[in-house]
Amino acid sequence: MDLANNISLKILKYPDDFLRQKSQAVRDFKDQRLSDLVSNMIKTMEKEKGVGLAAPQIGSDLRICLARVDNTLFALINPEIKAYSRKKEIFEEGCLSFPGKFFPVERPVKVKIKAQDINGKKIRIKADGLLARVLQHEIDHLDGILVIDRAMK
Numbered sequence: 001m002d003l004a005n006n007i008s009l010k011i012l013k014y015p016d017d018f019l020r021q022k023s024q025a026v027r028d029f030k031d032q033r034l035s036d037l038v039s040n041m042i043k044t045m046e047k048e049k050g051v052g053l054a055a056p057q058i059g060s061d062l063r064i065c066l067a068r069v070d071n072t073l074f075a076l077i078n079p080e081i082k083a084y085s086r087k088k089e090i091f092e093e094g095c096l097s098f099p100g101k102f103f104p105v106e107r108p109v110k111v112k113i114k115a116q117d118i119n120g121k122k123i124r125i126k127a128d129g130l131l132a133r134v135l136q137h138e139i140d141h142l143d144g145i146l147v148i149d150r151a152m153k
């Protein structure tokens, strides 16, 4: 039995300095530690009932983020936002690193994202609504940007 594959990880809370780091691209898709990390992140997100989770929140500096919207799970490696809609919307965002808090944030309603899957295969996602919002929030984490930086004053 591989216990390493069944771990719920501790979520770093603001103002932990690690949340401000810029994450590094994943290059080795054959490394078993990558799939272990992603499956542990998924377990952690589900246990915490989050709709998204980014690797820096569990103390990893790799460019990995998750989203679960409408019962569809997205596990994105090296995600990049390639296009934003001009139309924006304000919505109250929560974050597992700011438990119990919500912040009004204005973001584009649609984004186009380029990423890789867990095997390194290139994927493209056109997201709108909640998925677009969650992915923008999680990709911000990979650059050390937090919801409080975007929150409307």
Ligand SMILES: [Zn+2]
Residues within 6 Å of the ligand: 094, 095, 096, 097, 137, 141, 147
């Ligand atoms: Zn967050």
